[in-house]
Amino acid sequence: MTRTTVNHLGDHVGETVNLEGWLSNRRSSKKLHFLLLRDGSGTVQCVVSREKFGDEAFEPLGHIPYESSLTIEGVVKADARAQGGYELEATDVRVISEAQEYPISNKDHGPDFLLSHRHLWLRSRKQVALMRIRDEVLRAIRGFMHDREFLCIDAPIFTPNACEGTSTLFEVNYFDDETAFLTQSGQLYMEAAAMAYGKAYCLGPTFRAEKSKTRRHLTEFWMWEPEMAHSDLDDVMDLAEDALRTIVEAVLTNRGEDLEVLKRDIEALERVREPFPRISYTEAVEKMHEKGHEFEWGGDFGARDEALISSLYPQPVLIHRYPQEVKAFYMKRDPQDDRLALGVDVLAPEGYGEVIGGGQREDDLDLLQGRLRAHGLSEEAFAWYLDLRRYGSVPHGGFGLGIERTVCWIAGIEHVRECIPFPRMLYRIYP
Template sequence: MSRTRVKDLLNHTGEDVTLKGWLYNRRSSKKFHFVLLRDGSGIVQCIVTKAEMDEEAFEAIGKIPYESAIEIRGKANADERSPGGVEIHASAVDVISEAEEYPISKQEHGPDFLLSHRHLWLRSKKQVAIMHIRNEVLKTIRDDMHERGFHCIDAPVFTPNSCEGTSTLFEVDYFDDEKAYLTQSGQLYMEAAAMALGDVYCLGPTFRAEKSKTRRHLTEFWMFEPEMAFAGIDEVMDLAEAMLQKIAANVLENCQADLEVLERDTDQLRKALAPFSRISYSEAVERLNDEGHAFEWGGDLGAPDETKISSWFDTPVMVHRYPEAVKAFYMKRDPQDSRVALGVDVLAPEGYGEIIGGGQREDCLQTLMSRIHEHELDPEDFAWYLDLRRYGSVPHGGFGLGVERTVCWLAGIEHVRECIPFPRMLYRIYP
């Protein structure tokens, strides 16, 4: 008999099934064992009755340690007393592999302990639900990109220099005294790819050696970076909005059980399906000051400022046209107002902060060269990048979406470390 997944059991009521998984929990009395089996797709209650089994086998089932790998055969019955509405009336419970005493219990644990046991913590109900949502986010991104005719072009992980100049990079030895760095963005390479294929994207890990210790930071995180040729900041904002709406819609549609496990307020999420609010940096600064939240034009928005701004809106908010001084060298200045750059950040609602940063790139060779000098970067490092402006330069732009921050917001999680299978953080790289 082939194996049935827990999530499919409702379609097999009245049938004999075989389940394979791990012992999640057990509640015993003299004549019954209630055995909870989890298989990654869900958890199901199985009842074992003493009357239908020889005594030795019944006793043995009462002693199987938690998280042992087990196989259960029995009849799937619709039963309201069972969580999930289906109960397996077991005829046999076989141990595939008996577990040692399992360190993670049903009670609460501290973050230090859980992070040190991440390889086991991942089995927990809540963590499985988060991974389901992460999976849905990544699937939606790829499906939607391909529907839109974008090409997946992967960016290198080893890079010869910084992409943004100032941020901290992880340095690695790269043969014969040469140094390489782990990428902190695939953007510059995507710009090259966009000139070759039109609309492109990359989706992969990026690395930041910033000594940040907050709930929004990882040293290794996944980023989705689309780049479009013949596009300006408006097209960038339109794409960012459409993608996030599609992602939210698919998670709401396909991850209902997971959102329930996480006790996520789905009414909040549903608001992201409406058109996003758009506000310029200058308008935001003006409103901040009007509300007595003092902020001087010209500075970059900090986390508390962002939280304040996003509190004005139900939907994610797109803040655009930042002062050029606080943005990267490659960002194009606004022809209407040279003080600002054509950049946009998308702030998630409910205080989750920036999940997307992007904009229109500088496409003029001369301007880009002077920017590189102004930022005191070495033009040698950017020779290939400047070539893109020498040979058929066109207006283009794109953005970077932080996958973990997006999942964090959708799943309503406190800390991004739970939104990646094996988080890498300041002072923590195990397991």
């Protein structure tokens, strides 16, 4: 007896196989039951005939509750009437565990209900497709890093102090009377890693305790942070553009069916193959003025400003050289213009907003010490970070990419909460 999964049925036409899954739906008539079996790899219609099973075996199969776990044995048939092109002519149906009344139906549900049932919601077709795309994005990133000879160097989750000194962090008690924080970014550690290995990256969860309440925010999200020694802002921008192009290409190539399930506009994604526009902060401000949008040079972009700029391009847009006041202390200043920092943000198209933030780091010890003081940060806490400038400092840079925002954009989803298996948000930490 061949044990297989729904996605491989095409290799077994005419054979008798065994499938293990859950009952996702059922349609019945007097002579036939159509049992829809979902096994994680796909869903297949299994035909149960009264004639073959006999009345006694046939009747109860019309009453199996939804989401009961089943094994079904049957002959694989290619059939144009079946969704997916194949169906199983059942010869045996065994119930592993009969489900209680399943709360999630095929009809609409509200976000509160679905989020409270996230552990079950993950079973639904759209969520499975989305998780596959998330997996593909992560796989593409790791493959891209491997191809570019970056080393994966994981950053710590517990940190002794704020990385950037700006965001609100989650505090945790760290033995006795010591306080630790959940990491907000692995970047500073990646700078150490880049000095050790040349090219390094981390990919893991990060935490922000800000009380943000929008479709783009989670309190726990995953971030990919590559960092390169001997690199400048242009190298960082090249890496960011190549990375996004590679990720989108991988999803288009390998997850077409899932994009279809999500009804994603494929043409919008295909435009990512074209070069990404790169404009300076100052040019972006000028463009806003041209559009009659009020904005004063020197401030950071708000949601509306970002939306306006990204709406001008079908590709992700790179905005570089921001006023240094709005950027973190470790950003290197532009040697051409002292008011500017060599930072870059990448805005995803279609209104999805910032997916990447990064830039070139300050590599001069004296300047960095000055910036720490100016930002009111303790030199003692950052002593190890300053060491990186004491012992063989080089120009270097990198960026952070928000995994869920990237998945959200590529999959065309409304809210990042669906783009992580178990979202953590303001006022929601269950299940």
